Amino acid sequence: MATIDLGDDPLDLDRQVCFALSVASRSVIGMYRPLLEPMGLTHPQYLVMLALWQSAPRTVHELSGVLRAEPATLSPMLKRLESIGYVTRTRGVPDERTLTVDLTDTGRKLRATAEQIPYRVVELLGMEVSELEHLHQVLGKVIAATDTAPERA
Incomplete structure (x- = not known):
C-alpha cells in the first residue's frame, strides 16, 4: 500500500475536501x-x-x-x-x-421553462461544459466511494 502524503499540515482548512465541497455546494445552490x-x-x-x-x-x-x-x-x-x-x-x-x-x-x-436553467448556470459559472462534465464525473467517484466506504466509529 502506498504512503499517503498530506503535506506539512494535514489539517490546513484550504486543503480539506469537505471544506471545498461545502463552500462549492452552498455557492452553486x-x-x-x-x-x-x-x-x-x-x-x-x-x-x-x-x-x-x-x-x-x-x-x-x-x-x-x-x-x-x-x-x-x-x-x-x-x-x-x-x-x-x-x-x-x-x-x-x-x-x-x-x-x-x-x-x-x-x-x-x-419543464419548458426549467430547461433554460442549466444553460444559465453554465454561463454564470463561466466554465466550459467539458470542465463541468469532468467535475461531475469526479464527484460521481466521490459519491460512489462514500457509498461503499465502511462506516468507522
Whole structure:
C-alpha cells in the first residue's frame, strides 16, 4: 500500500475536501435561487421536479432512492409542490403505505421553462461544459466511494 502524503499540515482548512465541497455546494445552490424563484421552487424542490421530469409517476420510496433523501425529508416538499399545483400525491390501492407522486399538467409544462436553467448556470459559472462534465464525473467517484466506504466509529 502506498504512503499517503498530506503535506506539512494535514489539517490546513484550504486543503480539506469537505471544506471545498461545502463552500462549492452552498455557492452553486445559491446561484440557483434567483433562477428558481420565478417558478416558486426551492433548490430541493427543483431536484424533486428534475427526478419527476426524468420519470413519472414515482413512489416516494423511489424518489427517496434517486434523490438520496429520507422520505420524511421529502414529505413536506411534496406537500408544498402539490399545494402549488405541480404534483399530485396518491395513496396506493390496496397498500395505502405506498404514496405515488405524479406531475400535473402544470408541472409537466414547467419543464419548458426549467430547461433554460442549466444553460444559465453554465454561463454564470463561466466554465466550459467539458470542465463541468469532468467535475461531475469526479464527484460521481466521490459519491460512489462514500457509498461503499465502511462506516468507522
